[in-house]
Amino acid sequence: MNGGVDAEKVIGISGHLLAPEVCIVVGASGAAALMAGxxxxxxxVAINHxxxxxxxxxxxxxxxxxxxxxxxxxxxxxxxECQ
Structure with a gap:
């Protein structure tokens, strides 16, 4: 399910749940398992083609x-901005 990524790097139902001020989701379809995370x-912010x-x-x-x-x-x- 995680495409060969180490378990500690997985976000979603099968991994970590996040609660940041801003979350940038890049290239993800929006599957329920990820979005739960x-x-x-x-x-x-979602970026997808x-x-x-x-x-x-x-x-x-x-x-x-x-x-x-x-x-x-x-x-x-x-x-x-940082300079």
Whole structure:
């Protein structure tokens, strides 16, 4: 179920439950098992190239785009703010 990821790195029903201020879900479909792991997050941002992905119905903000492009832009902006 976890695609070969070590159990301590899994988020969701079969792993850790998170409750951060902001949770950025990248490239996930929005399967119930994963979303259970982030449901206590105060603000959820979803990034997925598939506009019909279920993750968007559970996110506070959704971005339909290539996750690599979005994360590169996010890192660039964070770096600029931190200087």
């Amino acid at each position: 982030v449901r206590n997050s105060k603000f959820v 598939d506009a019909s992905a279920a993750v968007f119905s559970q996110a506070d903000v959704g971005v339909v785009d290539d996750w690599k492009v979005m994360l590169e832009a996010l890192v660039t902006n964070i770096d600029a």
